Structures are given as C-alpha cells and as structure tokens.
Amino acid sequence: MENLEKQIAEILQQRRADAFERAARDYETAKRDEVFARLDFDTRELTLKTSFVRSQGKPDEAGEKKLARLEKQRDAWLKERGLSIHPVFTCPVCKDTGFNEDGTRCECAKKLLDELIKTRSRGTLPPFTFEQNDIDSFDCRQRETLNKAYALYKKFAEDFPDTPVKSLIISGEVGSGKTCLMAAVGNALADRGFTVLFTTAFMFNKKLLEYHVSDLQTKANILDEFLDADMLMIDDLGTEQIYKNVTLEYMYDIFDSRFAQGKSVMITTNLESDEISDRYGERIFSRLFNKRYCSYKRLMGDDLRLAGSKKATDD
Secondary structure (H helix, E strand, O other): OOOHHHHHHHHHHHHHHHHHHHHHHHHHHHHOOHHHHHHHHHHHHHHHHHHHHHHOOOOOHHHHHHHHHHHHHHHHHHHHOOOOOOOOOOOOOOOOOOEOOOOOEOHHHHHHHHHHHHHHHHHHOOOOOHHHOOHHHEOOOOHHHHHHHHHHHHHHHHHOOOOOOOEEEEEEOOOOOHHHHHHHHHHHHHHOOOOEEEEEHHHHHHHHHHHHHOOHHHHOOOOHHHHHOOEEEEEEEOOOOOOOOOHHHHHHHHHHHHHHOOOEEEEEEOOOHHHHHHHHHHHHHHHHOOOOOEEEEEEOOOOOOOOOEHHHHHO
C-alpha cells in the first residue's frame, strides 16, 4: 500500500516550490521595466529606512505613509500585468505546508487525502459491479443466497450513508463470491463520490506494524486513511499474522473509532463468527457483531471459479 502521507507531502512541497519559482520569474520579468525598477528600488530602500527607525523606537509616520503609497503603486503595476513578486500559494491559509499555525492539519491537506483515496479506490478495487452479477448463469449451490445478498447490499449502497448498518461481514469458503460482492459495493459507493479504501488483511496488518515501529513524528498520520475513508474494506480477514501488541490493539482502535463516528467497515473472511471471536477476542468481536449495526452473511456453496456455467453447458 502506498504511503499517502508521503504523497501529500510531496505534492505540497511541489506546490510551494512552484509558487516561489513563479514569484522569482515574475520578479525577473518586472525588473526589465524601468518604471517598475524605480518603484521597486524606492520601495526597498524606504523599507530599510523605516524598519531601522522603528527598531530605534522612533516610528517615522511620514515615511510609513510614503512606503504604503509606493507599495500600492508597485502592486498595482504588477496586477495590471498579471505578475506577482510574492509567492501565490494554492492554499493561502497554510501556504501549502499542510498545517495550520497551531499544528493542526489544514483543510486543504484533508481534501487532498480524500482525493487520493478516491483515486486509489479506483486503483485497488477489483473491477466488478452489481451490473456484472451473472450468478444465475452458474451451476452452483449458493445461487439463491448470493442473489439475495446482491439485492441487500445494492440497497445498502444506494442508501449509504443513511443506513443503520455500519459493519458488513461476509463469511464464506474460498471462491464463494465474497470479494466480488464487496467490490460491487465499493464501486457503487465510489461512483457516488464516496471515499472507499480497499485493502487486504495482509496489507492492513502491515500498515499497523509500520505504525507501531515508527517514531512519534512519523506515525502521526500513518493510520489516517483507515480512519478518514467513508468506507473501509478489508478482504480476507483471518489470513494475516497476529503480531503481539500490534494487530489486535490497533485493529480494535480503528474499528472502535470508525463505529463511534458512524463510519462503515466491510469485511470478507473464510472464518465463521465463532472463529472470529476466538481469533480476535471479545472486544473486537463485540464491535464487529454489534446487533445494532451489524449485517453478517455466511455464503455456503461451490467455488465459483471452478463451477460450470449453465450457459456453457447448454451450448
């Protein structure tokens, strides 16, 4: 999984560099004009004089007023020609640093994170939609169960986020159709503009370990993508290694935080409900299977990747 924080930092750094480069280029262009050159020289010279006088505790009111007039004339000259000798940042609030003066994350960085997650949703989600559901063409035992599940989860995707269901767990054997069903939900939500973070249990666990071993400054935003996405999807839960003091602790924190905020989690797993309880413990189990907001489906049947198509058989 790519480090979104690194991407954001690189984008913001480039924005700042571009702003300073444009300002330097505009200044070089402006200096070629004699009118601007004189205004700029007079402005800079008077700035030094008034600053020195002010530092001595003797403000020069006449000088300050003259300086203001010169700056206004210089800025007007620049504006008429579409130039700026000061960096014009994409975000004037944080000046493209990504952080406010009090150290909190700027709204521009949050928006950028959402945009990157949306882009990644398309990049990581399996390309399967509700419209591609052709389970009726397969000769398999779970046809009726899957059709009901598709109808149920299509309704969920249409109602999202105004639905009481926040924890969606699809359990089933290998090839039972779990991941395709999850992908259909994810792509439907992405089509509606929601941020969907799709990951495997292995990669999710890897990110938890990265967070655990990072220093305080580095770990600050590592897990933000799992907390901020409108929908978090984890495929194949139960296949990952359990790291002591890492997996269960941080997994619980993420689930607990998301449910507390009314955000959704969707999981596919080969494990049955009692096996999930045994493997992850009562705290995580109670969060995932809370009757107030949990939808649990167990898909029993054939491996669809091996099951024959009725259409092919008829042909």
